[in-house]
Structure formats: C-alpha cells, structure tokens
Amino acid sequence: MPTDPQAYHPAAALLDLGTTLSDPVEAARFPATRLRFRNDRAAAGVGLATLDDGEWIDAFGRFVPLPGTLPQPLALRYHGHQFRQYNPDIGDGRGFTFAQLHDRDGRLMDLGTKGSGTTPYSRFGDGRLTLKGGVREILATEMLEALNVPTSRTLSLIETGEELVRGDEPSPTRSAVLVRLSHGHIRIGSFQRLAYHQDEAGMRALVRYxxxxxxxxxxxxxxxxxxxxxxxxxxxxxxxxxxxxxxxxLNSDNINVTGESFDYGPWRFAPTWDAAFTAAYFDHAGLYAFGRQPEAIHWDVMQLASSLRVIAESDPLIATLETFAPRYQEAITAALLWRLGVVPHTPDADRALVQTMERALRTTQVPLDRFFFDVFGGVLPADYGEDWQALRAALAGYASRTSRGHRYWRGEPCGLLIDEVEAIWAPIAAADDWTALNDKVAAIREMGEALA
Known part of the structure; x- marks a missing residue:
C-alpha cells in the first residue's frame, strides 16, 4: 500500500495496554463499498493521501491492515454516565480503533470507525451506521474545524449496500461505514470502567499511557x-x-481526555444565543442545552476525578477540579474574541466586551451566523441600531486580527442550521446527487480560510 514515506509514521501504542482497554474484533463484510467522501486534506497529515480509490476502499471499507500499525481492530471498553445515569454495559458497539499514526506535528492519532459491525458491546444493536448519519458527521466535523473547535476529522465515508431499519428516520435506509481521524479515543468512561472494577494496576497503566x-x-x-x-x-x-x-x-463516554470533540449524533447549531436551545429530541429536561454545556462537561470531568481516587488523594483532585471555572472564563473570552476577529486588549476590557456582546445577543436574538459575519474585525455595520450602542462603544479601539480581504467576506455568512442539513441530504436520498454536500464542504473550508 503506497503510503507517503515523508509523512507516514505508524504506531501501535495501544498494544502496550494489553487487555486493559480493548478486545480484538473483526470488521463486518459488506455487500458493497462505494466511496462517497475522502478527506485528502486530513489524510495528507498522516501520509495517506497518496492512496488511490481502490487502495482507499481496501483500507477504510474492507479494513486491510495498514503497514506497521495495529494488526487487528480493537473495540475499546468503557463505562459512562448517560444523562447522569451510570451504565456499565457499554463500549464500542459499532466501531473500533484499527490503526495509530503520528501526524506531521508528532501527535499520536487514532483511526476509528463508526458502522463497522458488531462487537462484544453491541448489545441489541446491528453495529451499522446510516448513510445520513455519516453525512451529518462530515458536516459537523468540517464546520467545527473551520470554527476553531478541537474536533475529530471525518477521513472517509463509504456506502456499504445494506438496508437498515431505524426508528428516527424513514426506513429502510442506506448504510455506510465512517472512519474518523482523532487524537486518541480514550474517554472519561475508560477510567470509570477501571474504577468500577477497582483495577488499580489498570488505572495506573492508563494514566501512564x-x-x-x-x-x-x-x-x-x-x-x-x-x-x-x-x-x-x-x-x-x-x-x-x-x-x-x-x-x-455530552455523556461521560463521549468526552475524550484530550479535549477533542467527537461522536456526532443529534448535534445542531443554535440559530440565536438561546441558552435553552437543545439538539436531541429526547433531551426533555434540557440537560445538554446550549447554555448548559460548560456545566455538563465540568460534571463529566468530576467523574474522571472521582475515578482517579483509586490511585490518588481527594484533596489535590478537588483543588484541580476547582480550576475549571476560571479556565473556562479565560477560554470563552479568547474564543469569542477570535470569533469577533479582534486582537485582545487587557483582561478586564476583554471580559467586559464579551459580557456586553452576550447581553446584546440575548436581548436581540439576532441570527448568530449573520452577527459574527457582519461584526468580524470589530466594526458593527451602521444598520445595527440602538440595542447595539453598548457593544459599539466596547469595540472602540479594538484592532482587527486579520483583514476582510478574503473573497468569503464579499458573499453571505456560511451557517449550518438543521433545515440546511436536511436540504443537503434530500438530493442524496432522492437522486443520489452529492453536489450539495460537496459544495457545502467547499464553502465551509473557504470560511475556515477567511477566519484563520
């Protein structure tokens, strides 16, 4: 398999953990393997962009082992709190990790799957992924990467020729197998499982890993x-x-210990700055609503701290947990200034700017995509009226961190609300027309270039 010798650096670090974390499994055999999406930009970073389409399908649809890395796929074991209820009966139920590679920055990257067949943790599931679910994950990862969110990257999507029955979309529906490139697949739930079994040796080994x-x-x-x-x-x-x-x-089995977002199911982008906006139709209590996400992630990290008590004292764990809130405040200020496209001033001025902006967004309920497009660079357009005077004043003196010379700024904002996601899927479902998806990926990448 012709990998790029300058960029292909295989690894097999997971094998150092023995049976602590995973079980060897086999990939499903699919009746078809039709390549639908290949992310050569991501593949180039790990030396895989040189594969032709046939070799790509062998690697990511039939799971022929990549040279020098894991000899067999591994289904990871973990537990987790799911909507705050502890579940010891989970693990990789429709996916596995099948390769590890170092990227150009020297980071250890995992190649993991979604929809690759049943494992010991499938329970009553069929181990498959719908094609629509794969398309949605492409869109989520591309958009988040462009918006500077640490995320797994969708490397490949291959349609597999099976008909699946699902309760939350018209059935039968088409099947696919997805490959993600991720900086590790170790979850908070991986540590919870070891704590559940009081496995001190396993916990120490995973911490070291x-x-x-x-x-x-x-x-x-x-x-x-x-x-x-x-x-x-x-x-x-x-x-x-x-x-x-x-x-x-945002269950604890969906939080990667590298802080990288992954595993996209019922995601959405909020139309406005609405703290109560939810993505999952089954999240009746709004546990993971837009405005509650920092609280939810902090709660999950508390479960990691609790798990580490198997090998650590409580007081330093608690002291470390208590740094989450100030670190979040610093990070949200930096993230919103980045989105505004301005160079930071003093910490006090930056916090005041962010607070003023959040008040204006809550009060006006202006569309978020429109607002961040219009204000990028720190200058509010003249048609932003009286409700925006405080923000206009707060922005005075802030310099733009980059120009608006990129062609993206001469068009319209690139958003990804749920109606557009459905509109992108509709021609695929009706006529196998992938034009809208390909065009959207190109538009998202153009926005990412402009923001960067």
Missing part, C-alpha cells in the same frame, strides 16, 4: 493528567459556545 502518548510526558501522575483534562475540556466547552454548537449527548 495517556500522559506519555497523548500529552508527551513520561509521568505516572494522576493529578497531572486531571490538570490536562480540566484545561482541555474547559477550552472545548468555551469553543462550543463561541461556535454556537450543541453536541446533544
């Missing part, structure tokens, strides 16, 4: 690990808010 392979520190220090996770997840929560994004299912 994460610190060494995902944070580049040869340490055996659970407090240091928690400190990293608190910082990274506080940043993730802040950037969700600045992006107007609602993940929908």
């Amino acid at each position: 994460v610190l060494a392979n995902l944070y580049g520190e040869e340490l055996d220090d659970p407090i240091r690990l928690l400190d990293h996770v608190v910082g990274r997840t506080a940043t993730l929560a802040a950037r969700y808010m600045a992006a107007g994004f609602v993940h929908g299912v």
